[in-house]
Amino acid sequence: xxxxxxxxxxxxxxxxxxxxxxxxxxxxxxxxxxxxxxxxxxxxxxxxxxxxxxxxxxxxxxxxxxxxxxxxxxxxxxxxxxxxxxxxxxxxxxxxxxxxxxxxxxxxxxxxxxxxxxxxxxxxxxxxxxxxxxxxxxxxxxxxxxxxxxxxxxxxxxxxxxxxxxxxxxxxxxxxxxxxxxxxxxxxxxxxxxxxxxxxxxxxxxxxxxxxxxxxxxxxxxxxxxxxxxxxxxxxxxxxxxxxxxxxxxxxxxxxxxxxxxxxxxxxxxxxxxxxxxxxxxxxxxxxxxxxxxxxxxxxxxxxxxxxxxxxxxxxxxxxxxxxxxxxxxxxxxxxxxxxxxxxxxxxxxxxxxxxxxxxxxxxxxxxxxxxxxxxx
Amino acid sequence: xxxxxxxxxxxxxxxxxxxxxxxxxxxxxxxxxxxxxxxxxxxxxxxxxxxxxxxxxxxxxxxxxxxxxxxxxxxxxxxxxxxxxxxxxxxxxxxxxxxxxxxxxxxxxxxxxxxxxxxxxxxxxxxxxxxxxxxxxxxxxxxxxxxxxxxxxxxxxxxxxxxxxxxxxxxxxxxxxxxxxxxxxxxxxxxxxxxxxxxxxxxxxxxxxxxxxxxxxxxxxxxxxxxxxxxxxxxxxxxxxxxxxxxxxxxxxxxxxxxxxxxxxxxxxxxxxxxxxxxxxxxxxxxxxxxxxxxxxxxxxxxxx
Numbered sequence: 001x002x003x004x005x006x007x008x009x010x011x012x013x014x015x016x017x018x019x020x021x022x023x024x025x026x027x028x029x030x031x032x033x034x035x036x037x038x039x040x041x042x043x044x045x046x047x048x049x050x051x052x053x054x055x056x057x058x059x060x061x062x063x064x065x066x067x068x069x070x071x072x073x074x075x076x077x078x079x080x081x082x083x084x085x086x087x088x089x090x091x092x093x094x095x096x097x098x099x100x101x102x103x104x105x106x107x108x109x110x111x112x113x114x115x116x117x118x119x120x121x122x123x124x125x126x127x128x129x130x131x132x133x134x135x136x137x138x139x140x141x142x143x144x145x146x147x148x149x150x151x152x153x154x155x156x157x158x159x160x161x162x163x164x165x166x167x168x169x170x171x172x173x174x175x176x177x178x179x180x181x182x183x184x185x186x187x188x189x190x191x192x193x194x195x196x197x198x199x200x201x202x203x204x205x206x207x208x209x210x211x212x213x214x215x216x217x218x219x220x221x222x223x224x225x226x227x228x229x230x231x232x233x234x235x236x237x238x239x240x241x242x243x244x245x246x247x248x249x250x251x252x253x254x255x256x257x258x259x260x261x262x263x264x265x266x267x268x269x270x271x272x273x274x275x276x277x278x279x280x281x282x283x284x285x286x287x288x289x290x291x292x293x294x295x296x297x298x299x300x301x302x303x304x305x306x307x308x309x310x311x312x313x314x315x316x317x318x319x320x321x322x323x324x325x326x327x328x329x330x331x332x333x334x335x336x337x338x339x340x341x342x343x344x345x346x347x348x349x350x351x352x353x354x355x356x357x358x359x360x361x362x363x364x365x366x367x368x369x370x371x372x373x374x375x376x377x
Numbered sequence: 378x379x380x381x382x383x384x385x386x387x388x389x390x391x392x393x394x395x396x397x398x399x400x401x402x403x404x405x406x407x408x409x410x411x412x413x414x415x416x417x418x419x420x421x422x423x424x425x426x427x428x429x430x431x432x433x434x435x436x437x438x439x440x441x442x443x444x445x446x447x448x449x450x451x452x453x454x455x456x457x458x459x460x461x462x463x464x465x466x467x468x469x470x471x472x473x474x475x476x477x478x479x480x481x482x483x484x485x486x487x488x489x490x491x492x493x494x495x496x497x498x499x500x501x502x503x504x505x506x507x508x509x510x511x512x513x514x515x516x517x518x519x520x521x522x523x524x525x526x527x528x529x530x531x532x533x534x535x536x537x538x539x540x541x542x543x544x545x546x547x548x549x550x551x552x553x554x555x556x557x558x559x560x561x562x563x564x565x566x567x568x569x570x571x572x573x574x575x576x577x578x579x580x581x582x583x584x585x586x587x588x589x590x591x592x593x594x595x596x597x598x599x600x601x602x603x604x605x606x607x608x609x610x611x612x613x614x615x616x617x618x619x620x621x622x623x624x625x626x627x628x629x630x631x632x633x634x635x636x637x638x639x640x641x642x643x644x645x646x647x648x649x650x651x652x653x654x655x656x657x658x659x660x661x662x663x664x665x666x667x668x669x670x671x672x673x674x675x676x677x678x679x680x681x682x
Contacts, residue, residue: 233629253545369640372639374450
């Protein structure tokens with residue numbers, strides 16, 4: 001079956017991890033530990049708060065091989081430690097699915113693998129429970145993602161300019177979005193995503209706009225960004241899934257692409273560094289745990305979310321998938337050779353733009369429709 | 378006449394003999410399933426297209442339909458869909474006609490060989506075929522390498538512009554779609570050609586027509602119903618194409634079906650997507666209605682023999 005919807009970053013993470021496990025790049029132990037860390041982790045520690053009579057927590061994730069792996073590795077240890085059964089539902093907690101579930105009054109999910117912007121959008125529309133920050137520790141979140149009202153930052157990733165060193169002259173290294181839009185000095189096809197995330201920001205910076213002036217976005221900036229994308233469109237292939245983006249790199253169909261840093265990192269390893277990327281002007285995103293309104297397990301789910309904030313478990317995630325820890329305390333624990341891959345390393349955070357999730361929460365649906373019209377026209 | 382056809386012809390005459398009742402009971406599950414799982418959702422889609430208003434559409438009855446005129450992006454997508462579908466249909470008809478013609482004139486053994494080859498393409502999923510084209514047509518792929526030999530000198534003298542690109546654009550979509558559609562083009566034309574009395578061609582020859590004249594003035598006109606039938610079938614099927622454009626189009630050659638999917642599952646603009654789905658349905662029915670003026674549509678799709 002072809003994927004008939006845009007793949008979420010989370011879904012892609014799992015796919016990538018399983019691929020790397022199969023090709024022998026990571027061990028089974030690491031795969032299992034990493035998959036556990038995506039949801040909760042065998043390393044988790046409960047707060048010992050009263051669980052009431054909650055017997056079961058349902059986590060909605062993005063299915064596939066990962067779901068089986070999660071059940072085996074993460075649900076079972078959790079159940080052993082707390083007596084609470086954890087069930088995964090891999091049918092994909094898309095925006096529309098969560099909306100439908102809450103509207104129909106038949107909520108079966110307790111915690112969903114969403115992202116910061118969509119948690120904001122769903123929260124504003126009253127589809128989510130507000131985060132209980134007396135349980136979840138705000139201090140264990142990266143600055144810039146502490147203010148989420150309806151989601152808890154779980155791991156970070158970045159939309160970065162990735163490039164094929166073989167395509168350009170020795171020493172010509174693109175350094176950001178101005179170079180990305182420059183097809184004269186950096187010839188070849190480009191890849192953008194068939195989804196607006198991070199694209200307005202990149203397009204604005206391609207005009208030479210300094211990173212600190214990108215936000216707040218307004219109509220004028222949106223139009224400017226659209227006109228930039230229109231200019232680049234004849235030289236662009238649009239990707240949907242992470243696997244597709246990697247295919248474009250592997251087949252060398254493009255020389256530069258706006259890709260997830262995780263996929264760029266995978267290609268970096270596969271091509272011995274021929275594919276590379278720069279953190280400079282990357283747009284930093286966060287996944288988020290979101291709890292649908294009226295979830296069956298009730299507030300007990302927050303204790304479970306809290307257990308995932310452990311820095312050690314988040315390191316496992318970085319090693320397995322290149323997904324960056326949401327807890328800034330983890331950065332210090334990252335081994336030197338992995339720092340290059342860590343989007344939340346202090347040096348890397350300093351040159352990136354943390355996404356304005358509040359703006360996305362309010363405007364995403366409408367502006368994304370415009371973006372899709374733009375690339376289709 | 379067999380008893381089954383007697384029963385069939387009597388079904389709608391209002392006399393409910395036990396025999397008729399049995400017939401109705403036999404088809405009842407199928408009718409029920411169709412009503413429940415096909416007609417009901419379809420009705421819902423038709424209804425949504427007028428009840429769910431799009432933020433950009435005026436809040437009046439049929440307001441969604443005004444988007445067809447007010448949104449330039451929609452006009453581009455519809456225009457692109459029509460161009461790609463018509464081009465695909467034309468190419469599939471020309472190629473298919475040749476195959477059907479040769480097949481109809483060859484002997485029994487050869488005929489079954491050719492038919493087997495044509496039908497074998499049905500065994501491969503459209504997904505596999507699209508990816509196969511991706512491999513053959515991409516830069517460095519086998520077909521791309523061969524065509525490049527001809528492309529390079531043309532580009533040097535300036536007859537063609539830019540590098541040769543066979544995928545991630547409309548060219549790729551058309552190649553993939555023609556390949557998929559060929560059996561649908563061949564089979565109705567072949568069925569028609571088999572019914573042509575070749576003695577008419579011989580008569581033309583004996584009256585002094587050249588081979589070309591005999592073909593253009595006798596065989597070709599006789600095969601027109603087959604061409605129309607194939608053309609309509611291919612065109613209608615291509616209108617709803619989704620997988621091939623999505624894979625070979627590279628996100629730029631977005632066609633109507635892909636856009637409907639987008640609006641339904643990504644941007645959640647159900648007013649817009651159901652309006653487009655309804656318009657597509659109406660367009661297909663209009664094409665069939667138009668075709669029925671030239672050929673027997675019921676016969677064309679095997680509803681009667």
